[in-house]
Amino acid sequence: MKKSAVVVGGGIVGLFSAIYLKPEFDQVVILEKDKEIGGLLKSITNEDGIKFDYGTHIPCETLIPTIDNILFRDVNPAEWEIFSNFDVGNFFLGSIYENSGYANTLNLPKEKYQEGLIDFLNGEGTDYQEDNLERYLNKVYGKGYTELIYEPLMKKIVGEPLCSLHTKSFKLFDIGRLIVGDYNLTKELKKSATIDSKSAYPDYMQGASANKKFYPKNNQGITRWMEELTKQALELGIEIKTNCDINGIKQEDEKITMIELSNGEYIYPEKVIWSVAPYILLKHLDIVRESKGFKPEFLKSIICNVVVDRNFKLKNQYLYCLDPNMKSYRITLYPNLTKTLVEKNIFNCTVEIFLDKDMEFNKQEIIQELIKMSILDESFNILSFDYKVIENGFPIITEAYIKEMKTQNDLVLSKVNNVILLGKAKGEKFFMMDTLIEAYEELTEMYGRG
Ligand SMILES: Cc1cc2nc3c(=O)[nH]c(=O)nc-3n(C[C@H](O)[C@H](O)[C@H](O)COP(=O)(O)OP(=O)(O)OC[C@H]3O[C@@H](n4cnc5c(N)ncnc54)[C@H](O)[C@@H]3O)c2cc1C
Numbered sequence: 001m002k003k004s005a006v007v008v009g010g011g012i013v014g015l016f017s018a019i020y021l022k023p024e025f026d027q028v029v030i031l032e033k034d035k036e037i038g039g040l041l042k043s044i045t046n047e048d049g050i051k052f053d054y055g056t057h058i059p060c061e062t063l064i065p066t067i068d069n070i071l072f073r074d075v076n077p078a079e080w081e082i083f084s085n086f087d088v089g090n091f092f093l094g095s096i097y098e099n100s101g102y103a104n105t106l107n108l109p110k111e112k113y114q115e116g117l118i119d120f121l122n123g124e125g126t127d128y129q130e131d132n133l134e135r136y137l138n139k140v141y142g143k144g145y146t147e148l149i150y151e152p153l154m155k156k157i158v159g160e161p162l163c164s165l166h167t168k169s170f171k172l173f174d175i176g177r178l179i180v181g182d183y184n185l186t187k188e189l190k191k192s193a194t195i196d197s198k199s200a201y202p203d204y205m206q207g208a209s210a211n212k213k214f215y216p217k218n219n220q221g222i223t224r225w226m227e228e229l230t231k232q233a234l235e236l237g238i239e240i241k242t243n244c245d246i247n248g249i250k251q252e253d254e255k256i257t258m259i260e261l262s263n264g265e266y267i268y269p270e271k272v273i274w275s276v277a278p279y280i281l282l283k284h285l286d287i288v289r290e291s292k293g294f295k296p297e298f299l300k301s302i303i304c305n306v307v308v309d310r311n312f313k314l315k316n317q318y319l320y321c322l323d324p325n326m327k328s329y330r331i332t333l334y335p336n337l338t339k340t341l342v343e344k345n346i347f348n349c350t351v352e353i354f355l356d357k358d359m360e361f362n363k364q365e366i367i368q369e370l371i372k373m374s375i376l377d378e379s380f381n382i383l384s385f386d387y388k389v390i391e392n393g394f395p396i397i398t399e400a401y402i403k404e405m406k407t408q409n410d411l412v413l414s415k416v417n418n419v420i421l422l423g424k425a426k427g428e429k430f431f432m433m434d435t436l437i438e439a440y441e442e443l444t445e446m447y448g449r450g
Helices: 010-026 064-073 111-124 133-141 144-156 183-189 223-235 278-284 363-372 401-415 434-449
Strands: 003-007 027-031 044-047 051-053 080-083 088-092 093-098 213-216 239-240 248-252 255-261 271-274 299-309 320-323 328-333 347-355 382-390 417-423
Touching: 003 010, 010 027, 010 064, 010 223, 010 271, 044 223, 051 347, 051 382, 064 223, 064 434, 093 434, 133 144, 144 347, 183 271, 213 223, 248 278, 299 363, 328 363, 347 363, 363 382, 401 417, 417 434
Parallel strands: 003 027, 003 271, 027 239, 088 320, 271 417
Antiparallel strands: 044 051, 080 213, 088 093, 248 255, 299 347, 299 382, 320 328, 328 347
């Protein structure tokens, strides 16, 4: 009989895992519930054919050759922009800062900056072990900066007080460094590993990593990357079944031995790579976790896709709005990633916002925020404004969430031993390159290939 592996979920982790695993199996099948594969790395196309991504999805080299050789095998410099730095800015305390995404504490009132700095310099490094976010922030960044910067910011993003969140929730939002001095002072301070872990140079060009970052040219959106990887998978003989749900799973001797698909087919896998929520597998194995009364909660992310007829006033590829009273969080300025549409006088951006369950937003409010942040001047016309709601985007990471995800993962692995849990849905890693490195490490451990 043919040796076969099934990969459930056709997001980036599912696609990468299938390609990595193919040399080990005669048959590899990807099962994807949606009509297209790619997960959150698909792009959205508006009525005028303009592409937008689900947030700032810019892949970068991991510097692990096996991973990079798969991910970037087909990246042709004629069709891709290649950068050595992320050009990122932020809006904080009423002013725009184009040189870094991190909050600049020098903008705080002088006394508050100085008071906060003493605690910051005496605090722990970011590797400090503490589950509760409030205690973690106070210990690492000090009481002053926690109260002035992180408490309002986390309330804006997650809508929950610090004391109810797990430290991991903070690490999802790339806000873990602060600018506390000019270049020379920061360079001196960074000689301490503790301070290095939580401080940023005032300019992203200073101390930036050398790995390459990639974005497709010609209004193709990051979905182009998924197309390249799909082509690679098909060339290797991997089968991709879209619009395909699982109707049933048969388990024998602690193994998944058969998967019944919604199209009536049956698959008899030797190995199952599960890159979707583990509770779905538990349900198929007749283990009902919902009865325990816990359901992971997610932030409602809104992706607002805006097109205007004037170029943006900032040079950044993306920027963070760190103002706790504004709804916008991360803004991606596509003309600063690739120029193709600029020649046609089309300027597009994506504004990501996170909403509490009952919160509302409106188009005018977001446009006003873009003006306030100096991204737009007053003389533009809006050519289009669409938005998409992502219900299960960023998890709200509480201690209960961490415990429940661990219980679900352990439960799966205790019932079936031919399954590998991977991907964002597993609840341990969130960012795409982190989920990919984790997948590579787990699969390498199992199959012994570097
Ligand atoms: C709004 C937002 C912005 C983000 N921005 C960034 C960023 O800037 N940088 C970054 O590194 N990361 C970012 N991320 C995280 C990034 O998107 C994930 O790391 C990445 O998508 C993980 O890939 P995955 O394959 O694990 O999951 P997904 O991309 O979610 O793919 C899972 C796939 O499984 C499919 N599926 C679900 N259920 C089933 C089922 N029952 N059967 C079959 N298939 C199923 C889904 O349709 C989907 O295609 C962002 C996430 C969100 C929500």
